[in-house]
Every structure is written in structure tokens, then in C-alpha cells.
Amino acid sequence: xxxxxxxxxxxxxxxxxxxxxxxxxxxxxxxxxxxxxxxxxxxxxxxxxxxxxxxxxxxxxxxxxxxxxxxxxxxxxxxxxxxxxxxxxxxxxxxxxxxxxxxxxxxxxxxxxxxxxxxxxxxxxxxxxxxxxxxxxxxxxxxxxxxxxxxxxxxxxxxxxxxxxxxxxxxxxxxxxxxxxxxxxxxxxxxxxxxxxxxxxxxxxxxxxxxxxxxxxxxxxxxxxxxxxxxxxxxxxxxxxxxxxxxxxxxxxxxxxxxxxxxxxxxxxxxxxxxxxxxxxxxxxxxxxxxxxxxxxxxxxxxxxxxxxxxxxxxxxxxxxxxxxxxxxxxxxxxxxxxxxxxxxxxxxxxxxxxxxxxxxxxxxxxxxxxxxxxxxxxxxxxxxxxxxxxxxxxxxxxxxxxxxxxxxxxxxxxxxxxxxxxxxxxxxxxxxxxxxxxxxxxxxxxxxxxxxxxxxxxxxxxxxxxxxxxxxxxxxxxxxxxxxxxxxxxxxxxxxxxxxxxxxxxxxxxxxxxxxxxxxxxxxxxxxxxxxxxxxxxxxxxxxxxxxxxxxxxxxxxxxxxxxxxxxxxxxxxxxxxxxxxxxxxxxxxxxxxxxxxxxxxxxxxxxxxxxxxxxxxxxxxxxxxxxxxxxxxxxxxxxxxxxxxxxxxxxxxxxxxxxxxxxxxxxxxxxxxxxxxxxxxxxxxxxxxxxxxxxxxxxxxxxxxxxxxxxxxxxxxxxxxxxxxxxxxxxxxxxxxxxxxxxxxxxxxxxxxxxxxxxxxxxxxxxxxxxxxxxxxxxxxxxxxxxxxxxxxxxxxxxxxxxxxxxxxxxxxxxxxxxxxxxxxxxxxxxxxxxxxxxxxxxxxxxxxxxxxxxxxxxxxxxxxxxxxxxxxxxxxxxxxxxxxxxxxxxxxxxxxxxxxxxxxxxxxxxxxxxxxxxxxxxxxxxxx
Numbered sequence: 001x002x003x004x005x006x007x008x009x010x011x012x013x014x015x016x017x018x019x020x021x022x023x024x025x026x027x028x029x030x031x032x033x034x035x036x037x038x039x040x041x042x043x044x045x046x047x048x049x050x051x052x053x054x055x056x057x058x059x060x061x062x063x064x065x066x067x068x069x070x071x072x073x074x075x076x077x078x079x080x081x082x083x084x085x086x087x088x089x090x091x092x093x094x095x096x097x098x099x100x101x102x103x104x105x106x107x108x109x110x111x112x113x114x115x116x117x118x119x120x121x122x123x124x125x126x127x128x129x130x131x132x133x134x135x136x137x138x139x140x141x142x143x144x145x146x147x148x149x150x151x152x153x154x155x156x157x158x159x160x161x162x163x164x165x166x167x168x169x170x171x172x173x174x175x176x177x178x179x180x181x182x183x184x185x186x187x188x189x190x191x192x193x194x195x196x197x198x199x200x201x202x203x204x205x206x207x208x209x210x211x212x213x214x215x216x217x218x219x220x221x222x223x224x225x226x227x228x229x230x231x232x233x234x235x236x237x238x239x240x241x242x243x244x245x246x247x248x249x250x251x252x253x254x255x256x257x258x259x260x261x262x263x264x265x266x267x268x269x270x271x272x273x274x275x276x277x278x279x280x281x282x283x284x285x286x287x288x289x290x291x292x293x294x295x296x297x298x299x300x301x302x303x304x305x306x307x308x309x310x311x312x313x314x315x316x317x318x319x320x321x322x323x324x325x326x327x328x329x330x331x332x333x334x335x336x337x338x339x340x341x342x343x344x345x346x347x348x349x350x351x352x353x354x355x356x357x358x359x360x361x362x363x364x365x366x367x368x369x370x371x372x373x374x375x376x377x378x379x380x381x382x383x384x385x386x387x388x389x390x391x392x393x394x395x396x397x398x399x400x401x402x403x404x405x406x407x408x409x410x411x412x413x414x415x416x417x418x419x420x421x422x423x424x425x426x427x428x429x430x431x432x433x434x435x436x437x438x439x440x441x442x443x444x445x446x447x448x449x450x451x452x453x454x455x456x457x458x459x460x461x462x463x464x465x466x467x468x469x470x471x472x473x474x475x476x477x478x479x480x481x482x483x484x485x486x487x488x489x490x491x492x493x494x495x496x497x498x499x500x501x502x503x504x505x506x507x508x509x510x511x512x513x514x515x516x517x518x519x520x521x522x523x524x525x526x527x528x529x530x531x532x533x534x535x536x537x538x539x540x541x542x543x544x545x546x547x548x549x550x551x552x553x554x555x556x557x558x559x560x561x562x563x564x565x566x567x568x569x570x571x572x573x574x575x576x577x578x579x580x581x582x583x584x585x586x587x588x589x590x591x592x593x594x595x596x597x598x599x600x601x602x603x604x605x606x607x608x609x610x611x612x613x614x615x616x617x618x619x620x621x622x623x624x625x626x627x628x629x630x631x632x633x634x635x636x637x638x639x640x641x642x643x644x645x646x647x648x649x650x651x652x653x654x655x656x657x658x659x660x661x662x663x664x665x666x667x668x669x670x671x672x673x674x675x676x677x678x679x680x681x682x683x684x685x686x687x688x689x690x691x692x693x694x695x696x697x698x699x700x701x702x703x704x705x706x707x708x709x710x711x712x713x714x715x716x717x718x719x720x721x722x723x724x725x726x727x728x729x730x731x732x733x734x735x736x737x738x739x740x741x742x743x744x745x746x747x748x749x750x751x752x753x754x755x756x757x758x759x760x761x762x763x764x765x766x767x768x769x770x771x772x773x774x775x776x777x778x779x780x781x782x783x784x785x786x787x788x789x790x791x792x793x794x795x796x797x798x799x800x801x802x803x804x805x806x807x808x809x810x811x812x813x814x815x816x817x818x819x820x821x822x823x824x825x826x827x828x829x830x831x832x833x834x835x836x837x838x839x840x841x842x843x844x845x846x847x848x849x850x851x852x853x854x855x856x857x858x859x860x861x862x863x864x865x866x867x868x869x870x871x872x873x874x875x876x877x878x879x880x881x882x883x884x885x886x887x888x889x890x891x892x893x894x895x896x897x898x899x900x901x902x903x904x905x906x907x908x909x910x911x912x913x914x915x916x917x918x919x920x921x922x923x924x925x926x927x928x929x930x931x
Contacts (some may be wrong), residue, residue, distance in 0.1 A: 001819065002564075014076065014201060014292075017915075022093075026363075026470045031705055031812075033548070035301050035735070039545050042120075045095070045117040045118060046119070046120060046316070046375065047093065048092065048093060048295065049089045049092050049095060049117075049120055049121065049122055050088065050089065050090050050092065050103045050120065050121045050122065050182065051070065051085065051088070051089040051097075051124065052086065052088045052089070052121070052122070052123055052124070052571075053068075053086070053087060053123065053124035053125070053127065054081070054084070054085045054086045054087070054126045055081050055085050055087065055101055055103075055126065055127045056085060056125070056126050056127070056128055056129070057106070057128070057129055057130075057820070058128060058129075058131070058820070059820040060543065060817060061079055061085075061370065061820075061858070062081075062083075062085025062086075062452070063081060063085050063103060063129060063512075063858075064081055064083050064084075064105075064858070064862075065080055065103065065918070066080065066081045066085070066087075066101055066102065066103040066129065066688060067079075067080055067101070067102045067103065068080065068081065068087045068099065068101050068859070069099070069100040069101075069102075070089050070097050070099055070885070071097060071099070071100070072092075072093070072094040072096060072097035072098070072399045073090055073094060073096075074093040074094050075093050075094055075097060075852075075858070077089050077092070082885070083193060084661050092122075093579065094117075094154070095113075095114075095116060095117035095119070095122070095256075095735045096112075096113065096114050096115065096117075096921070097112075097881060098110065098111070098112050098113070098115055099111050099113060099124070099127070101127045101129065102255070103129055104219060104455040104859070104908055104910070105128065105131060105164075105166065105219055105273060105859070105860070106129040106131060106165070107129065107130050107131070108130075109127055109129060110201075116237075124371050126601050126856075131164055131165055131777070131821075132400070132779075133239055134245060136537070138226075138348050138416060138453050139841065143355075143616070145157070145618055145671060145673040146160040146161075146673075146676070147177060147618065147671040147673070147678060148618065148671075149253065149614075149617060149618060149619065149620045149669045149671070150617070151225060151574065151612065151614075152228040152229075152230075152244070153225050153226065153227050153228070154178075154189070154225070154226045154669070154734060155224070156173075156174060156176045156177075156223065156224040156225075156226075157223060158218070158221040158222055158224060159222075160222060160734070161175040161626045161734070162175075162774075163175070163218050164319055164732065164831065165219070165859075165860055166217070166855075166860065166861060166863070166906045167217070167218040167219070168213065168214055168215065168217060168218055169212065169213040169214075169216045169217070169221060169224075169250060170185065170213040170214050171218060172218040172221060172224070173187070173213065173224055173248075175480070175737065175772065176224060177671075177678040177680070177726065177728035177739070178190045178678070178680050178726040179226075179429045180741070181213070181442050182379075183567070184210065185208065185209060185210025185211075185213060185214050186210065187209055187213065187248060189226045189246055189248075189723035190680050190681075190682060190724065190726055191680050191682065191743055192682075193238070193246060193248050194209055194226065194246040194247065194248045195207075195209070195245050195246060195247070195248075196209065196229070196245065196246075196247045196248070196538060197209040197211075197212035197213065197247070197248050197250070198211065198248065198249040198926075199216070199249075199252070199288065199356045199927075200249075200250070200251055200252060200257075200286070200288075200926065200928050200929075201248050201249060201251075201926030201927050201928040202288075202324055202334045202381070202926035202928070203334065203336070203379070203381070204216075204250070204290070204322065204679055205290055205292060205320045205322045205323070205336055205338065206320070206336040206338050206377055206379050207379075208320070208338070209248060211248065211292055211320060212248070213248075215263060215264075215277075215279040215281075215292055215671045216250060216261075216281065217235065217261055217906070217908065219256070220252050220253055220256035220257075220261065220820075221250055221251070221252065221253065221571070222248075222251050222254070222927070223254055223927070224248065224249075224250060224251075225248070225250075225251065225926070226246060226247070226248060226249075227247045227248075227249055228244035228245075228246065228247070228535060229244050229246070229247040229254040229853075230242065230244045230441055231648050232393065232437075232454075233452055233454045233504060233506065234733065235440060235489075236391070236439075236441050236452065236509060237441065237450060237452050237506050237568075238508070238518075239506045239508065239518045239565070240353075240522050240576075240610070240628060241520060241522070241561070241563065241628050242628060243628075243663070247320040249926055249927065250927075251923075251926065251927030252283065252927060253273050254913040254914075254920065254923075255910065255912055255913055256283075256910050257283055257284075257285055257913055257914055257929075258283060258284050258910065258911050258912055258913065258914055259282075259283060259284065259908065259909050259910030259911050260280070260281070260282050260283075260907075260908070260909050260910075261280075261281050261283075261906075261907065261908045261909075262279060262280045262281070262906070262908075263277070263278075263279040263904070263905070263906050263907075264277075264278055264279075264495045264904070264905045265903070265905075266275040266440040266902060266903055267867075267900045267901065267902030267903075268655040268901060268902075269898050269899050269900030269901070270898045270899045271898045272297060273298065273898045273900055274296065274297050274900075275297075275298065275900065275902060276294065276295045276296065276317075277292075277293065277294045277295040277296070278291070278292065279291070279292050279293075279295070280292075284325075284914065285677070285914030285921060285929040286324065286332070286914075286928055286929050286931065287324060287326070288322065288323070288324040288325070289322070289323055289324075290320070290321070290322040290323075291319070291320070291321055291322075291877040292319070292320040292321075293317075293318070293320070294316070294317045294318065295312065295317035296314075296315070296316050297314070297673045298313070298314060298319055300462070305562045313344070313345050314342060314343065314344045314847055315341075315342070316340065316341065316342045316343070316685040317340070317341060317679070318338070318339040318340040318341055319337075319339055320336070320337070320339075320340075321336065321337045321338075321690040322334075322335065322336035322337075323335050323336075327382075327502045328387070328765045329931075330384060330385045331382060331383065331384050331385075332365045332381075332382070332383040332385075333380070333381065333382055333383075333388065334379075334380075334381040334383075334422075335378075335379065336377075336378075336379045336382070337378050337379075338375070338376070338377040339374070339375070339376050339377075340374070340375050340633045341372070341373065341374045341375075342372075342373045342374075342375075343370070343371070343372045343373075344369075344372075344373075344737075345368075345369070345370050345371075346367075346368075346369050346371075346892065347367070347368050347369075347892070348365075348366070348367050348369075348372065348890050348891070348892050349364075349365070349366050349890070349892075350363075350364070350365045350367075350887060350888055350889060350890040351363065351364045351365070351367075351888075351889055351890070351892045352887045352888035352889055353799075353800055353886065353887055354696075354708070354798075354885065354886045355753065355758075355794055355796045355798060355799035355885045356370065356416060356696065356698055356753045356796065356798065356885070357753045357754045357756045357796060357797065357798075358416055358698050358754060358798075359415060359416035359798050360416060360704075360799065361414070361415045361416045361417045362413070362414050362415045363411065363412065363413045363414075364411075364412045365409060365410070365411045365412075366409065366410045367407055367408065367409040367410075368388070368407070368408050368409075368709050368824070369405065369406070369408075370405065370406045370407075371405045371511075372402070372403065372405070373398070373401065373402070373735070374402050374403075375399065375401045375402075376398075376399060376400040376401075377397070377398070377399045378397060378399070379395075380395065380396050381393065381394075381395050382394045382395075385430045385471075388442075388443070389442060389443045389444070389445075390441070390442055391440070391441045391443075392438075392439070392440050393437075393438070393439040394436070394437070394438050394439075394440075394760055395433070395437040395439075396436040396438065397430075397434075397435050397436070397787075398433065398434055398435075398463055398653070399432070399433045399833070399931060400431070400432045400433070401429075401430070401431045401433075401598075401835075402428075402429070402430050402431075403427075403428070403429040403430075404427070404428050404429075405423065405425075405426065405427050405429075406425070407424070407425045407426075408424050409421075409422070409423070409425070410422045413640075415636055415708045416476075416698065417698070417705075417707060417708070417715055418475040418705075419472060419473060419474050419475060419647075419705065419707075420472070420473050420475075420649065421470055421471070421472050421473075421488055421825065422470070423468065423469050423470030423488075424470075425466070425467065425468055425469075425470075426465045426467040426469070427464060427465065428464070428465045429462070429463070429464045429465075429729030430459065430462075430463050430876040431460055431462045431463075432456065432460070432461055433459070433460040433461075434458070434459045434460075434581040435456070435457065435459070436456065436457055437454065437455070437456040438454065438455045438456075438623050439452065439453070439665045440452060440719065441455075442452050442539045444734050446510065448487050448508060448510040449508060450507075450508050450515055450675075451503070451506065451507045451508070452506045453503075453504070453505050454501045454503070454504045454505075455501075455502070455503050456500075456501070456503075457499075457501050457502075458498075458499070458500045458879060459497075459498070459499050460497075460498050460499075461495070461496075461497050461797070462494075462496040462498070463493075463494070463495050463496075463499075464492075464493075464494045464495075464496075465491070465492070465493050465494075466492040466493075466494070466646075467490070467492075468488060468489065468490045468491075468492070469488075469489045469525060470487070470488045470489075471486070471487055471488075471587075472486045472487075472488060472646075472647065473486075474486065474701075474705040475705070477704075480802055481588065485859075488646055488811075489536070489537040489538075490534060490535065490536055490537065491534075491535040491537055491543055492532065492533070492534050492535070492876055493532070493533045493535075494529075494530070494531070494532045494533075495529075495530070495531045495532075496528065496529070496530050496531075496634065497528070497529040498526065498527070498528050498529075499526070499758050500524070500525065500526040500527075501523075501524075501525045501526075502522065502523070502524045502712060503522065503523050504520065504521070504522045504578075505520070505521045505522075506518070506519065506520045506521075506523075507519045514568055514569055514570050515566070515567065515568045515569070516566075516567050516569075517564075517565070517566055517567075517776070518564070518565040518566075518567060518576075518578070519563070519565075520561070520562075520563040520566055520580075521560075521561070521562055521563075522560065522561040522562075522564070522764060523558070523560050523561075524558070524559040524560075524561070525554065525556065525557075525559075526557050526631065527554070527555070527556035527557075528554065528556070528634060529554050530551070530554070530634045530638070530794075530857050531551070531552050532550060532551045532552075532642070532730075533545060533550045534546045534549035534550050534643075542669050542731065549642070549643050550643075551638060551640050551642060552591050553589070553634070553637075553638050553639070553640070554588065555586070555587060555588030555598070555634075555637060556585075556587050556588075557582065557584065557585070557586050557631035557658065558588075559582060559583075559584050559610075559629055560581075560582065560583050560584070561580055561581070561582050562580065562581045563576030563578060563579070563580040563581075564578050564579060566575070566607045567881060568576055571614075572613060572614055572615070573611070573612060573613045574610070574611070574612040574614075575610070575611050575612075576608055576609070576610040576611075577607075577608060577609060577610035578607075579605060579606070579607055579608060580605070580606040580607075580608055580627075581603070581604075581605055581606075582603070582604040582606060582627075582629060583601070583603045583607070584601070584602045584603070584604075584629050584632075585599075585600070585601055585630075586598070586599070586602075586631060586632075586657075586658060587599050587654075588600075588637055588639070588654055598637075598639065598663075599653065600655070600656075600657060600658075600698045602629070602657055602658060603630040604627065604629065604660055606625075606627040606662075606931070607625060607809060608625070609621070609623075609624065609625040610623075610624040610625075611623050611624070618670065618671040618672070618673060619669065619670040619671070620667075620668070620669050620670075621666075621667070621668045622666070622667045622668050622760045623664070623665065623670075624664075624665055624892045625662070625663070625664050625665075625669075626662075626663050626665075627630060627660065627661065627662045627663070628660070628661055629658045629659065629661075630658060630659045630660070630661065631651075631658045632656045632658065632659075632692050634652075634713070635650055636652055636653065636656060636692055636712045637652050637653065637654055637656050637712075638650075638652035639652055640652065643664065646707075646795075647709070648707070648708050648712045649707075649709050650709075650712060650729075651709060651710065651711050653711065653712045653713065654667035655693055656712060656714060657690045657714050658688065658690065659688055659690045659691045659714070660674050660688065660689040660690060661688050661689075662687050662689070663684060663685070663686040664682075664684070664685045664686075665682065665684050666682060666723075667680075667681070667682040667805070668680070668682070668684040673786065675729070676729065676730035676731075676734070677728070677729050677730075678726070678727070678729075679725070679726070679728075679890060680726045681724065681725035681726070681728050682723060683721075683722070683723035683725060684720075684722055684723065684724075685719075685720075685721050686719065686720050686725070687718065687720075688716075688717035688718045688719070689716055690714040690715075690716065690717070691714065691715055691717075691718040691750070692712055692713075693712070693713060693714075693715050693718075693749075693751045693752065693884070694710055694711070694712060694751055694885075695710070695711040695712065695713050695751070695752035695753070695754075695755060696708050696709070696710055696711075696751075696752070696753055696754075696885060697709045697710075697753075697754050698757070709744060711752075713752060715750050715751075715752070715757070716750075716814075717748070717750040717759070718748065718750050719745040719747075719748050720744035720745065720746065720748070721745075721746045722743070722744060722746065722747075723743075723744060724741070724742060724743040724744070725741070725742050725831075726739065726740070726741050727739070727740045727741075729741075734774075735773075735774050736771070736772070736773055736774070736775075737771060737772040737773075737774075738769075738771045739770050739771065740767075740768070740769050741767075741768040741769075741770075742766065742767045742768070743764070743765070743766045743779050744763075744764070744765050744766075745762075745763070745764040745765075746761070746762070746763055747760075747762045747764075748760075748761050749762070749884045750884065751883075751884030751885055753796055753892045756862060758794065758795055758796050758884060759794075759795045760793070760795070760882075760884045760885070761793045762790070762791065762792045762793075762794075763789070763791040763883060764788075764789070764790050764791075765788070765789040765790075766786065766787070766788045766789075767785070767786065767787050767788075768784070768785070768786040769784070769785050770782065770783070770784040771783060777816065777818045778815060778817065778821060779812050779813070779814075779815060779816075780814040780815075781811070781813040782811065782812050782813055783810070784808070784809070784810040784811065784812075785807075785808065785809055785810075786806075786808045787805075787806075787807050787808075788804075788805070788807075789803070789804070789805050790802070790803075790804045790805075790882070792881060792887065793805075794883045794884075794885070799885075800887070802836065802880070802882065802887050803836045804834070804835070804836040804837060804880050805834070805835050805836055806832060806833065806834050806835075807832070807833040808830060808831070808832050808833075809830065809831045809832075809833075810828070810829065810830040810831070811827075811828065811829055811830075812826070812827065813826070813827060813828075813829030814826045814827075814828070818854070820827075820850075820854075821858075822854055822855040822856070822860060822862075823852070823853070823855075824851075824852070824853050824854070824855075825850075825851075825852050825856045826850065826851050826852075826853070827848070827849065827850040827851075828848075828849050828850075829846070829847065829848040829849070830845075830846070830847050831845070831846045831847075832844055832845055837880065837889045837919040845874040845875060846872055847870055847872070847874055847875055848870070848871040848872055849867070849868065849869045849870065849871070850868055850871065851865050851867035851868070852865065853855070853865030853866070861905060861906040861907060861908075862903070862904070862905050862906075863903070863904040863905075864901075864902075865901075865902050865903075866900070866901050866902075867899065867900045867901075867902065868897075868898075868899050868900075869896060869897060869898055869899075869900070870896040870897040870898075872897075873897040875896035875897075879892070911915075914929050916931070
């Protein structure tokens, strides 16, 4: 009996030992006590082992095509999961390793595995991948902060901002601190408009911001950079001149920099609405091919948030094609072609006041306008890296714009000027533009010493044909007694040929490791050749030239800038101090009706003052001064009386001086990493010397009725002070984001009325609070509230001060449901409360849009949706424009309630990071790859 019990005990112990070896050290990745025990017959670590496992999503479905990487001190292996979601690594040397699992649209998972080194087969517990928008990283492997502030760049790490699979870049960046994205794709960063888009350091599809962010997929993005761009010459030499533009640069993830992505959207709706779009992008490191096409008929106007836009409907579309690559080993090309048509129909009702020393004119205007535009653009960049010391860039471009417009209007004026105008105005405009830039830089052997030369030329030939067919009724006084009923039928032909040439030379001489002397010499020359011919059209349709209303005038403006600057660039601070001399020459010659010439010389001395202090990569402060002259326009300087608009003749002033603008800008940014708290603010002070302002004079025509005549004069006294701020705070791994934005602007303007000086002060205050609430995987809620105040005060005795207050309430959100949360119900609603405008225009629209959609297939890359827009049919809004002597309120109303059924297909396939000689290619700071 004892022998039998002993045999059973030995057999049971053997089975337990075999089972432990078969299971290996998977599971929780730490092994367990039993797996770490050694039995007497084990002889030590095995030289090789097999590692296997499975990858699933949160719904329990096994995932095909997920990338699994195993790394240890002795191993580096990569494989993909098969149709059943399984993966296998053979001949693994070490039992201690790190597993990384990635898949498109899902959060990366990283685990460190400590396994039994005596097991031949290690079966790991399943890896569960969650969608990117709501995944908490299992192991934090990157300690970099979400936001980094560099000298001229704000950099956001994209992986910290969660979006759902198949999202586009606009959905990503609207979650970033200080960034606001409008429905039409325009982007504002810390109160300033972003004007250009780049992909990995190069202009994307001609730099169109909306095209870039509304089409590129969010899951390919590694970083978003907002750059203060001073131009190519400044980027390479470091010598800055003038004010920068805001540029958005998208850098791709290394593993999403070789492959293809595409998007096809088709939608058809009621009332002839449609929305058809095509997008394709091929990436292979620095080589890119992009195709975008669209054919859309939508409604302008209130679509949520604080409102805004323009009334009416827009048909737009056209193809966009781009290519970036190499012609030779040293010559890189970046080319794009864009064609776009845009047909806008709008119906507007306006009323307001025009102020004068003699009294106030009240007006009402109704109009129905059709504006059709088409644009061709060709952009080409050729970069030639001649050798390590010489660089050449040539950038030719061409654009053609054609526009046709027709406007039927009724214009009623009472008060000081009493008359009615009804009629039709037609115009046809074409503008072919040729331009080119050549930039050369030479680097000397001495570090930081370099020189550069840039030449640019632009020629634009603007031709406009305008037809006027108006019926004008003159009233004798404030009564309805008709003084005269007049018909005005005219044909006006205008040609404006403008040419601009700029040459810039820079030289940098280093004085020490942290200081250098910078010299910059520029010549900017702009010339204008203007011809305007006016014809009267009789009842038989015959044209007759009116010499007194025709004009041929040429003028030019030449600006020279000579700058000497001393710069210190320490680790913590950057200081530039210097001076710029700006002599200018303005020449003009009138040819028609006798030669009249004008010639003016001016000189300005501008300080160069830039300072930046950097406490860390997350906190900085900067202040800089800039100044620039601005020449008068053709209408302002022409030395003849222009009566092409008989109710508002214009008398130019050939003695005008160029105006000169001076600006001081302050900026502060701070991102507290541990608290996920960001505060940003900027302030601006600007004042204008010799500002060109209007002098509106009421004159009597041949019948004794009054009309406005516009003159121009130089006046000092115009200035503005303003600023904006952004405060953002994230809670619970960005499930709750709070954002508070504010803007305040004070403007002191000056003008003339009947040769009497008029001062206008305007206050604009705007406060916006927009939290983003994402408590779980099924709910997204984004409420919004803003309060806007616009006040204006006039010194004219008969003027009426204004105080427009707008409270905007809005909310948008999504609910995800069904298995795997493939279905979505989305909505957005906005309610505006407007006070302070005339009773006829006050509107408080409530605009509600909603949609329901469902995603199909394993990768959820097919989406079918049904949308309804403006459910209550209240899409109207009021816009106010205030000048030094007038206030205009405009109400736009669009027939905007419609329904749309659409389908969207997203396709992506990636093959990893760019390689060179078996190694991953290194990258520059802008995302471009070093060949």
C-alpha cells in the first residue's frame, strides 16, 4: 500500500512540474512563486525559447495586422499578428524582455516581461488594445512634456491629445491649448491667424491650412508646431526683419512616414446640397505625393460656437495636386497645382448711420449678390545643396484669378442726404500674377559666419470691367418731394499693372561663442501703372468716352532698409539691439489731361529691439519692436477727380506721405507639466505716423442736393492697444479640459469730416469659456459660452455712440453606442443673444445640427451617416462694422435647413520608418529626414 501511495505522489508531482514548464512565465509578466521554484531535475537556463501570444481589442475581437516588437539585451524582433490575432517569436535568447504592441487607431501598449528562463515555450497573457481617444498608457515611456516653447516655435506632442480612430488633424489640434479651429478650417493660435500649413517642414498643397488639417489623418502626427515665420532668409541666417506670420507644421510619426493613406467622402442632400471629397497621400520620408479633390454645395453662416461668417450659399470645388521629392541627389523639388472655383450667392439687409459735422445720414440697403470666382495656382520650389558651404533655392510661381459678380441692390438714405438708388452693378475681373524668388547662402569656415542674397520679383496685371445701371431719385429735403429722377448707365474699364522688386543682402560676423554682428541691406521697389476709362451708355446702348472721368496715372514707391544689429544668444536669454535706416521715395506722374508729377522723400530711423528670456522649455517671455512704411493706394494718390461712382466722387491727394507703423509686442508662455496647466498671453501697442485718413465732405450737385465727396490727408494720432490670453487646465489624463480665452482691444482713430477733425474710440472685449468633457469612452460633451462687447464713441456732434453686446451659448458632443461603440449620435447647437442694434435687425438665432452614423468593418474605416442642419431654420446673424465716421449693421439670412446622407471610406497602409543603409534616417527639428 505504501509503495502505491509513493508512486501516486511521484506521478502527481511530475504532472505539476510539467504543467508549470508548459505555461512558462506569461500571465502577469512577473511570473509566480511556483514558476520560480526549481525542481531537482532542472539543469539551468535554456539558450533559446519560443514566445507566443494573442492581441485583442476591447470588444474581445482578435486583431489582425497589429505590430508586435520584442526587445531585450540580446534580442530585437518584430512580427505581425495573423488572422486569429496570434503572434510567435522563435529562438528568443533572453527570458527578460520588453514587448511593444501597436496598431493604427489604437493606443500603444508597452510591457516589461520577467519570465522563467528554463521554459521552452512562454505563452503570454492576451494584449488588449484600446482606442486612442480613451486609452491610459500602461507604461509611461516618454517623459517629455506635452508643450514645449522654443525660440520661435510652440511644439505640441500629439500622442498626449486623444482622438478616435480615423479622426483628422483638425479634430486633434482643436484639443491643444491656445488653438481655436473654425468650421471653415481657419486656425487661430493665441489670438493670431495661422496663414500657412506645412508637412515635415515643407509647404503642403500650396500651404492651404484648411486643406491640410481637414484631410490629413490625425494618427500619423507626431508633433504639431506653430512657428513664428520670418521667411526663408531669416530661417537660415537668423536675421529677422518685420513681423512674422503664423505657420502650422505637421511632423509625422517615424512609423507612419512610409506608406499610403486615402479618404473618400460622398454626400447628397436636399435642396441641391452635396459634399463630395477625395484625398490621397503617399509618404516615403521626404518624398510626398498628394491629391485632394472636392465638389461641395453648402451654406455659409452660423454653424455653432459664437457664430459669424457670411450669409448665403457657396458652391466650391477643384483639384489640388502636390509632389515633393528629388530631381537629383542634391536637388529637391516641392511643387503643387491648385484649381478652385467658388460661387457665392448672398442676400443681405443692412442699416446704419453716416456721421458728419452737418448732420447724420441714415441708410437702409438691401442686396442680392452673385459672386463667381476661379483661381489657378502653380507653386514650385527647387532647393540645390551645392555643397556643405553653399545653398541655392529658386521659387517660381504663377496664379490666375478670374471673378464675375452681379449685385442687385436698393439703397435708401434719409436725413442729411436724402435719395434712393436702385439698380444693377456687374463686374468682370482678371488677375494673372507671376512671381519668383532666388535665395543663395554661403557658409564660411569660421562657425556662424555667413552671407546671403535674396532676389524677388512679382508682376500682377489687374483688369476690371464694371457696368453700372442705376436709377437715382433726389429729394428736395427731408420730405418726400422728388427733386429729380436720374438714370446713370456707365461702362468703366480699369487696368492696374503692378510690379514689385526686392533685393536683400545679409552678413553675419561672429564676435564670440554667444555674440554676433548682423548687417542687412534691402531695397523694396513697387511700381503701379493705372488706367481708368469711363463711358456713358445711351438709350441705344452706344458708348461714349467721358474724358473728365478717365484717368491714366503712374507712380512708384521705393523703400531702402539699412540695418546693423548686435545679438547676444545665451542659454537663458536672447538680445538684439541695433538700428535701421529707412529712406523712402514716392514718385507719381499723371498723363491724361496734361502731365502732373509728384515727388516725395521721407526718412525714418527705426530701433531694433528684441529680447527673449527662457526659464525652461516650458516658460518664456519675449518683447520686440518693429516698424514699416506703407505707401498710399492708387485711389488715394491719384491727382484727379474720380466720378466713376457719381454719388461718391473721390479726389486723390498727390502730396500724400507714406504712413509709418510702429509696433511693440509682448508675449509670455508657461506650461506647468506636473499640473497640466498652461497660461499664454500677448499684448500689442501700435501707433501710426502720417496715417492716410479720409476727409468726407458734403457737396451740392447741380440740383442742390447733397452728396459725399472723399478726400485724403495725412494725420497723426491713430494708435491701438490690445492683447489676449489663454488659460488651460487638464484633469484626469485630459478627460476634462478647461479653457478660458479673452481678448481686449482699444483703438483711437482719427479722420476728417468737412475739414474738421474727428476722433473715434472703439473698445472690443471678448471672453470665451469652452470646457471639453470626456468622462468615459461613450460620451463627449463640449459646452461653450462667450460674451462680446463692441463699443464706439465719436466726437462729431451729430454722431450716435454704439454698444453692441452678444452672448453666445453653444454645445456640441457625441454619444457612442452599440457593440464596440461603432455607432455615434452627434449634435451641436448655438444660441446668440444680440442687443444694441436697431430693432429691425435684432435677431437671436437658435441653430441646431445633428447627425447619426455607424462605422463598419474590422478597422471601422467605412462610415455611413445621416445629417440634418439648422433644424429650426434660424440661421441668421448680425455683423457690425464701425469706421471713423459710420456704423453699419448687416443681417444675413440663408436657407440653411437641409438633410444629407453620406458615406466615408478611410484607407491606410504603412510599412514603417524611412531607412538608409539599414538604419533609420535621422530627422531635423521640422520633421524632414536627413538624407
